[in-house]
Amino acid sequence: IKAETLAEKNLIYNTSECDQITELSSILSESRFNEVQARLRSAGMRSGFCCIFYGAPGTGKTETVYQLARQTGRDIMRVDVDKIKSCWVGESEKNIKALFDRYRNICKNSKLAPILLFNEADAVLGVRMEGVARAVDKMENSIQNIILQEMETLEGIMIATTNLTTNLDKAFERRFLYKIRFDKPSVESRAKIWQTMLPDLSEHDAHILASQFDLSGGEIENIARKHSVNAILKGNDSIDVHEIINSCRHERLSQNNRPKIGF
Incomplete structure (x- = not known):
């Protein structure tokens, strides 16, 4: 989704959300983002930005990503997880790897790193299952493990939106630098x-x-x-x-x- 095609929309937030979103918007601006990434690299830290917007449906999570992209001039590479999954054994894992490979290539050839948006990512952020036997459960775990590995080496910007509030896998929770909760409006x-x-x-x-x-x-x-x-x-x-x-x-x-x- 090209940044210039995104229509401006006036979003109303509660105070706590507004402060965090304003801060994130500032960080994602071109000059500030390059400065922050350089400082993180010099300190030997991961330079990628992984964020999660979570909360009740209809509270503006996805639209906030669109407005951040519009404000900072960043395109969006939107991922609908259900469309990546395949009924064929091994295909879903190949799809998710290809997705991150494509994102890396886009970042290399773009002046501004686009936002990798995992929209409605409930299906991949839940607690991973142990001792699974069914092929579909193994596939779910494999997808989650691939995403976790990719988040470790990500150099761009990833934002996940989810209605999930109580069942977030701890491994994902650790990898999200910014966690913004969207409450029902006051x-x-x-x-x-x-x-x-x-x-x-x-x-x-x-x-x-x-x-x-x-x-x-x-x-x-x-x-x-x-x-x-x-x-x-x-x-x-x-x-x-x-x-x-x-x-x-x-x-x-x-x-x-x-x-x-x-x-």
Whole structure:
């Protein structure tokens, strides 16, 4: 994914996430990154940057990678793990090795090292299994071992995104230099997201929606998109707050997002 094709998007973070992402963005800038890598090499340390963004779905992990790439002018080599896996014995291991070989070649021929993005990497970051007998389990362990070895010698930038929060293999945990947890947005952050997604929404209504519905940024964006579709169908751009409320109530299939008493 070319950096120049990435659209700018205003992401709203909680304070702790914002500070860490701002710091990472600064480090990944061309001049600062070269300086940091040179210092690490002179100290005999690994110069590669491996980061993990983890937390609940819809909290902006993948979009944050896109925005970091856009801000720092770095292309993205996106990896969808499921597409690498093969039903043929040994093919998955060859695919993952070829992936890292390709990334190394791209880095050698690029002014800026691209970001190697392992998106939704839950399948390869879990605890490795011991005493496995099934071929598929052996394959999973082999893939994990190859990735761990490659992370040791990586000279570029690798970012993994995952919803995994409790079952991360300790070997992976040690190799990630930056570990940024993406929490559900606070009430204040949700209100800002509502107003970013629906600029015509009043500050008062945005705060009420944020207070009563514990939605992620992705869920709020989904509702905003639904509003845009309805506006086209009805030929009316005005915001019907009751319609937005109804959309909030039905956003989650589990129906566990009912508003608090007193809405």
